[in-house]
Amino acid sequence: MPMPLDGVTTRVQEPMAAVLERQRTAFLADGPPDVALRRNRIDRLMALVLDNADDFVDAMAADFGTRPRAGSLFTEIMGMISVIEHTRSHVGQWMRPSKLMRPARAFGLRAEVEPSPLGVVGVIGPWNFPLNLVILPASAAFAAGNRVMIKMSEVTPRTAELMQRLSSAYFSAEELAVVTGDADVAADFAALPFDHLFFTGSPSVGALVQRAAAANLVPVTLELGGKNPVVVGPAADIARAATRIAQGRMINGGQVCVCPDYVFVPVEQTDQFVAVVRDTFAGMFPSIVANTDYCSSVNEANFNRVVGLIEDARVKGARVESVNPAGETLPDRGSRKIAPTILQDVDDSMRIAAEETFGPVLTIEPYERLSDVVEYINSRPAPLVAYWFGPDDADFRTFVRHTRSGGVARNDFAAQMIPSAAPFGGVGRSGMGAYHGKAGFDAFSHHRTVVGSDLPFTITGRAAPPFTRSTRLTTALALRMAHRRTRKRLRRLRTR
Secondary structure (H helix, E strand, C coil), rough: CCCCCCCCCCCCCCCCHHHHHHHHHHHHHHHHCCHHHHHHHHHHHHHHHCCCCHHHHHHHHHHHHHCCCCHHHHHHHHHHHHHHHHHHHHHHHHHCCCCHHHHHHHHHHHEEEEEEEEEEEECCCCCCCHHHHHHHHHHHHHHCCCCEECCCCCEEEEEEEHHHHHHCCCCCCCEEEECCCCCHHHHHHHHHCCCEEEEECCCCHHHHHHHHHHHCCCCCEEEEEEEEEEECCCCCHHHHHHHHHHHCCHHHHHCCCCCCEEEEEEEEHHHHHHHHHHHHHHHHCCCCCCCCCCCCCHHHHHHHHHHHHHHHHHHHEEEEECCCCCCCCCCCCCCCCCCCEEEECCCCCCCCCCCCCCCCEEEEEEEECCHHHHHHCCCCCCCCEEEEECCHHHHHHHHHHHHCCCEEEEEECHHHHHCCCCCCCCCCCEEEEEEEEEEEEEEECEEEEEEEECCCCCHHHHHHHCCCHHHHHHHHHHHHHHHHCCCHHEEEHHHC
């Protein structure tokens, strides 16, 4: 662990309301930070992570039971760097006011929209990526000029405690505070009167967070999950699609909000697709129980839930194929590992048809007509991401145009997250609001309009009585002209 930075000392956990009050008082006293301080806070946040990467990886492995080191480094740490660097390099540009009505400035009317920080942002993190998914929103909040309080997930307590302990070596409590504790602490955290609350987790818990925030009229950003559909298009390379989908399903043991959940495959190619998925799983994991590259279920509750989903489907008639290595009996409760599992013949009576899996299970659905696939997807809550495998052809564009999702990825896992400038977020039940890139800066900013007039006369004062004949005539003329323009546009539309 590095030595504390100048002026920063270690501290014990304070009552959350007191920390919030300290941060808000400091924010109001200091005013909006300049670009140099915003970048400095982002740099210190990155240093917190990069200086202690090995310790974070070890903590996450201990929390999960088995979590591959390379996987943690790639997804948790490498996955955030490009987004944060993009934010850091553009924050000066995003801070600049937007000038409005430029020609009017010559006559003494000046108007601009100025991004201003909200104040104190609360961040509630999840357990599946307990570091990445608090650092990314915190960096966006710092870019926008805010102070930040983070509630770490209680499901990954070692990671939470490490984050809390290290934060005091890089930040004062008035800049960044990290809170640990159980679900009751999280509920109390969500009920604090923040200036904005950011939550990543399940839709059911997200609804509780939004309800708690609503009592204080706190705006929220909700990054939720859902069942992400995959469509293998009629012109897709079946072997390539099956391989990539199988690989994507197994990242972090399937415990990813953007994992492919169920796959539609042309009926005549379903057997080939299933065979390639089976072979891909077997090739990825010649062993599982003792394999340090195979991620465990994070805890016994999630292990039991996923096993229960599989068994419920089996009892109700689904074909269940567990890709077990020879000589191993899975699921294994001791290691909390479940074999990669392929489900077919799933129907709506089964829990897994509606519940987000969050485990190493892939459901395969044959289809004959793309219209049936679109209808099925649209009859369910909008997912966080919709996948398509195949060329960028008319079928793909029909799929994009007629479905609703947080994002769309074609031919690769989480491709919608590759551009650092792209907003990331859900829609409907999969989320509310977005972040990454400028979307994150905007989420934690208030865009305040500032207008000043040095004109020798009043513009808006004409709305005050007594009303002159000139005001009445001008108003009537403006209304007639607006009405005429509108009717003319409608007539043009009818003649096309």
